[in-house]
Amino acid sequence: MKVYNTLTRDKEEFKPLTGNTVRMYSCGPTVYNYAHIGNMRTYVFMDLLRRVLKFEGYKVKGVMNITDVGHLLSDADDGEDKMEKAAREQQKTPLEIAAHYTSVFFEDLKKLNIGKPELTPKATDHIQEMLDYVYTLCDNGYGYETSDGIYFDIGKCAEYGKLSGINLEDQQAGARVEVNSEKRHPADFAIWKKAPKEHIMQWDSKWGMGYPGWHIECSAMSKKYLGEEFDIHTGGVDHIPIHHENEIAQSVGATGKNPAKVWMHGEFMCVDGGKMSKKLGNTYTVSQLSDMGYSPMAFRYFCLNTHYRKKLNFTFPAMDGAKIAYERLGEALLRHKGANGTLAQEKLDAYMKEFTDYVTDDLNIPGALGTLWTMLKEAPSSAVYQAALKMDEVFGLQLAQIVPQVKEIEVPADVKELAERRYAAKKNKDWAAADALRAEITAKGYAVKDTKDGYTVEKL
Numbered sequence: 103m104k105v106y107n108t109l110t111r112d113k114e115e116f117k118p119l120t121g122n123t124v125r126m127y128s129c130g131p132t133v134y135n136y137a138h139i140g141n142m143r144t145y146v147f148m149d150l151l152r153r154v155l156k157f158e159g160y161k162v163k164g165v166m167n168i169t170d171v172g173h174l175l176s177d178a179d180d181g182e183d184k185m186e187k188a189a190r191e192q193q194k195t196p197l198e199i200a201a202h203y204t205s206v207f208f209e210d211l212k213k214l215n216i217g218k219p220e221l222t223p224k225a226t227d228h229i230q231e232m233l234d235y236v237y238t239l240c241d242n243g244y245g246y247e248t249s250d251g252i253y254f255d256i257g258k259c260a261e262y263g264k265l266s267g268i269n270l271e272d273q274q275a276g277a278r279v280e281v282n283s284e285k286r287h288p289a290d291f292a293i294w295k296k297a298p299k300e301h302i303m304q305w306d307s308k309w310g311m312g313y314p315g316w317h318i319e320c321s322a323m324s325k326k327y328l329g330e331e332f333d334i335h336t337g338g339v340d341h342i343p344i345h346h347e348n349e350i351a352q353s354v355g356a357t358g359k360n361p362a363k364v365w366m367h368g369e370f371m372c373v374d375g376g377k378m379s380k381k382l383g384n385t386y387t388v389s390q391l392s393d394m395g396y397s398p399m400a401f402r403y404f405c406l407n408t409h410y411r412k413k414l415n416f417t418f419p420a421m422d423g424a425k426i427a428y429e430r431l432g433e434a435l436l437r438h439k440g441a442n443g444t445l446a447q448e449k450l451d452a453y454m455k456e457f458t459d460y461v462t463d464d465l466n467i468p469g470a471l472g473t474l475w476t477m478l479k480e481a482p483s484s485a486v487y488q489a490a491l492k493m494d495e496v497f498g499l500q501l502a503q504i505v506p507q508v509k510e511i512e513v514p515a516d517v518k519e520l521a522e523r524r525y526a527a528k529k530n531k532d533w534a535a536a537d538a539l540r541a542e543i544t545a546k547g548y549a550v551k552d553t554k555d556g557y558t559v560e561k562l
């Protein structure tokens with residue numbers, strides 16, 4: 103299996119660091135608002151990766167954090183804590199805000215058939231681990247105190263900027279406005295913030311009351327649950343230049359190691375070419391889409407149709423296209439359900455091989471969908487149906503649950519009755535009666551087709 107590693111900018115052959123288990127960390131949601139479908143695209147990507155790894159026979163130990171403290175309005179260290187702001191605006195406690203949006207987020211995962219990672223730890227449950235991490239960084243000479251917090255000294259980290267290709271000197275020269283003059287470098291970031299009195303969430307530390315920086319939670323929790331070095335770290339591309347760069351710096355400072363062997367990033371979902379984001383107010387949620395008649399599976403299909411490293415522009419005509427394609431896929435699949443025909447084993451094997459080659463080539467899911475469509479064009483056979491369900495272990499499009507919908511409704515009662523009588527005649531081996539009834543059905547503009555378990559009626 104090959105995956106693209108942002109760190110090396112190369113497609114690499116993947117092998118777990120130890121044994122058959124893939125240890126994987128995915129940056130999770132900040133639970134101050136409803137996750138939008140752009141966020142969900144990143145989790146669909148995470149899910150596809152987990153599914154392909156499992157399809158390849160690996161066990162996956164996945165960790166996805168829930169950020170319920172420390173994520174400030176800017177990904178750098180400016181502005182208010184997002185949780186605190188939401189709590190103030192909605193007159194609730196940060197805990198209530200987090201509980202509500204976390205549960206809706208998990209419901210959305212379920213609706214989109216995204217497998218929940220094995221562990222989903224919350225930042226506020228790991229304050230001690232984060233503080234210990236901050237103390238270690240300070241002991242190792244990477245942390246320094248200013249009047250508003252403890253900062254990471256990126257000047258001590260020779261590899262800083264490697265993930266994103268940032269040149270630190272250029273960045274320093276480009277930083278015209280120095281927000282915090284006590285910082286040694288403009289890109290130094292807070293690992294612990296001193297809490298002003300009015301800050302609701304605060305914990306005791308050797309510097310008095312405070313709260314953790316955003317980046318430290320991922321370092322502390324990934325180390326706790328996956329160890330100092332694990333296999334894969336995922337997130338959206340917006341994490342590359344700050345959040346993940348900082349996570350790497352923290353790990354180097356605390357353990358001397360880059361925490362993940364492979365760093366993988368999902369591209370943005372865009373609107374009119376720009377990022378879909380809550381700040382811009384151009385977002386939709388999974389529920390809003392459902393209310394507009396786009397099922398979660400139609401949205402999943404929409405995501406699957408574009409490679410995770412390409413931008414995906416969200417438009418309603420494109421969503422309409424995905425909705426129709428998903429319905430057609432269901433129809434194409436149902437032709438094969440319970441069908442009597444067969445397909446040569448070599449042909450089936452060739453389809454499965456093509457499918458596997460695609461999905462193991464840095465998750466080429468659009469290519470694999472192409473294979474599924476081609477296979478479904480074969481003459482009706484249960485073998486094709488079974489192969490499609492096997493492929494769906496990766497797609498996660500809930501193909502086994504697809505049932506004939508429109509067609510059954512369209513069949514009038516008298517035709518249904520004729521079909522029932524024909525079926526009964528056939529069971530009684532009264533072939534003449536069965537044939538006569540079939541002719542009557544055909545005359546009314548319908549076709550009856552025999553299947554393994556019964557029959558179907560379709561409009562001619």
Ligand code: AMP
Nearest residue numbers: 131132140141144337338369370371378
């Ligand atoms: P947040 O809840 O803001 O921390 O973001 C959750 C996840 O969604 C992160 O992995 C982000 O990288 C990702 N993300 C945010 N906006 C988009 C977008 N427009 N398209 C795809 N992923 C996004």
Ligand code: ZN
Nearest residue numbers: 129130320345
């Ligand atoms: Zn993270």
